[in-house]
Amino acid sequence: MRPAIETDGLTKRFDDTTVVSNLELTVPSESVYGFLGPNGAGKTTTMRMLTTLTPPTSGTARVAGHSIADRDAVVPHIGYMPEEPPLYDELTAREQLQYIAGLRNVEADDRIETLLRRFDLLDDADERVGTYSKGMKQKTALIQTVLHEPDVVFLDEPTSGLDPRAARTVRELISELTADGMTVFLSTHILPVVEELADTVGVLYDGSLVAEDSPERLTHRAEKEQTLEDVFLDVTSEEPAPAPVER
Numbered sequence: 001m002r003p004a005i006e007t008d009g010l011t012k013r014f015d016d017t018t019v020v021s022n023l024e025l026t027v028p029s030e031s032v033y034g035f036l037g038p039n040g041a042g043k044t045t046t047m048r049m050l051t052t053l054t055p056p057t058s059g060t061a062r063v064a065g066h067s068i069a070d071r072d073a074v075v076p077h078i079g080y081m082p083e084e085p086p087l088y089d090e091l092t093a094r095e096q097l098q099y100i101a102g103l104r105n106v107e108a109d110d111r112i113e114t115l116l117r118r119f120d121l122l123d124d125a126d127e128r129v130g131t132y133s134k135g136m137k138q139k140t141a142l143i144q145t146v147l148h149e150p151d152v153v154f155l156d157e158p159t160s161g162l163d164p165r166a167a168r169t170v171r172e173l174i175s176e177l178t179a180d181g182m183t184v185f186l187s188t189h190i191l192p193v194v195e196e197l198a199d200t201v202g203v204l205y206d207g208s209l210v211a212e213d214s215p216e217r218l219t220h221r222a223e224k225e226q227t228l229e230d231v232f233l234d235v236t237s238e239e240p241a242p243a244p245v246e247r
């Protein structure tokens with residue numbers, strides 16, 4: 001099966017600063033790719049290139065089989081939930097979701113109701129989004145991202161601001177998306193989420209991919225077993241790891 005995402009030398013520079021450097025990624029279809037990296041590593045910039053929102057300075061990528069240079073071909077196949085999702089405060093959640101379904105040209109009334117119920121939003125679906133809590137907005141944004149059943153879903157911090165129950169619903173939904181044939185490209189700082197869901201983890205540091213493997217292999221690669229947090233700190237450290245203390 002064709003990979004969901006393939007990049008070839010993907011690079012982004014702003015003025016003289018290289019923010020994403022020569023990225024080579026292959027994300028198999030129907031998998032979850034956990035995209036990690038410290039603040040400012042270039043994760044959002046990568047996602048913005050892969051979702052055609054910003055062009056690369058050099059290099060190429062294919063998403064759902066289409067070149068990211070062909071925005072009209074890519075957009076129907078993807079969903080993107082940025083860290084600060086665009087929602088209209090003056091619309092109700094149901095209106096917002098119907099509006100997005102209209103823009104996407106899909107008939108999604110049943111799916112909207114199912115997802116609103118799934119996320120415990122049905123009782124508030126006719127209230128204005130402007131009155132919502134952060135978590136309720138986040139859930140509305142997630143629904144609008146997957147409404148049209150895209151092939152590839154890009155999620156930037158999808159569980160941020162969610163209470164434990166809502167966060168669990170999101171994790172369950174991500175698993176279901178891949179079971180339904182979607183691919184999820186997930187950026188988060190919440191490592192247990194990645195550990196639980198990701199088939200492959202990539203760690204970006206200063207614009208370069210410094211580690212990539214399954215969570216199991218990453219955490220077993222040292223002589224002693226490490227947590228994903230240990231691995232993350234290890235591969236994103238400017239200092240060499242301190243020598244073990246002799247006792």
Ligand SMILES: Nc1ncnc2c1ncn2[C@@H]1O[C@H](COP(=O)(O)OP(=O)(O)OP(=O)(O)O)[C@@H](O)[C@H]1O
Pocket residue numbers: 014019037038039040041042043044045046
């Ligand atoms: N439009 C822009 N113009 C100039 N620099 C930018 C622009 N967008 C991002 N950057 C810079 O690129 C670098 C990477 O930013 P990016 O938002 O991709 O990082 P990130 O890994 O998503 O960080 P975080 O985890 O904090 O969200 C940062 O130094 C940022 O200041």
